[in-house]
Amino acid sequence: MRIGELAEKTGVSRDTIRFYERNGLISSSVSDSTTNNYRDYKDDCVVKLKFFAGAREAGMSIADLRSIMDSTADSCDPEVGRRVIQSKITELKERAGQIENVIRFLENVKNGSG
């Protein structure tokens, strides 16, 4: 599919898609056409971009996402890949714990002890 359709399906803007591609989060191929140099995006880009949107909201950086993408590449040792992903999971759990702390703090403030 072309970039417009991909943007439509994912809710991620064309500019942002191009930005992500420049930063190695997704890749595309050149279209079959001989008259243009439009890019062709596969269905997996839809899945990835939707994941990225959620992951960004969860506080993951582009660099985090790139390391995850790299770690799932065929060229990557599966054991290394699992370690990378496990470390991101650990970070996310820490962040979730931090959020719990902040929520507790704010509940206290709201209930008058702040």
Added chain:
Amino acid sequence: MRIGELAEKTGVSRDTIRFYERNGLISSSVSDSTTNNYRDYKDDCVVKLKFFAGAREAGMSIADLRSIMDSTADSCDPEVGRRVIQSKITELKERAGQIENVIRFLENVKNGSG
């Protein structure tokens, strides 16, 4: 206390403390001394800065933190303040849910279905 001691106690750098102060997250008074214009920070700054550090890790912005600080000021209607804080709590809970989703996704990837 002076800024160096505050930085020492909180782990927040002097530059960052000054940055936060410029942005209205904390305030200080001028020291008693007539020979310098050093700032004087009260103990509550320690508590606030530690909270800020956790809250930033939890994904809250400076603007979020400022609105919370404003909402706890004496000049603020307590009911308004509670609403502001409640809305931040709600946002944090949504973020926590998003983190759970991402963790589940990554667990799946790690376990081979990705």
Added chain:
DNA sequence: TAAAACAATGGACAATGATCCACGGTTTGA
């Protein structure tokens, strides 16, 4: 077939959240 919509490229711009640096003045401690 002409206008509208779409695409690629490259670079400018912006907001956020810091960090760093130079300067001149102050305090501290050896």
Added chain:
DNA sequence: TCAAACCGTGGATCATTGTCCATTGTTTTA
């Protein structure tokens, strides 16, 4: 007393994460 460590101010710089724009070319559609 004198150097080292500290302080305030102001501005420069930086990384991150996009967004916007101009230009040029292509496709779609009315």
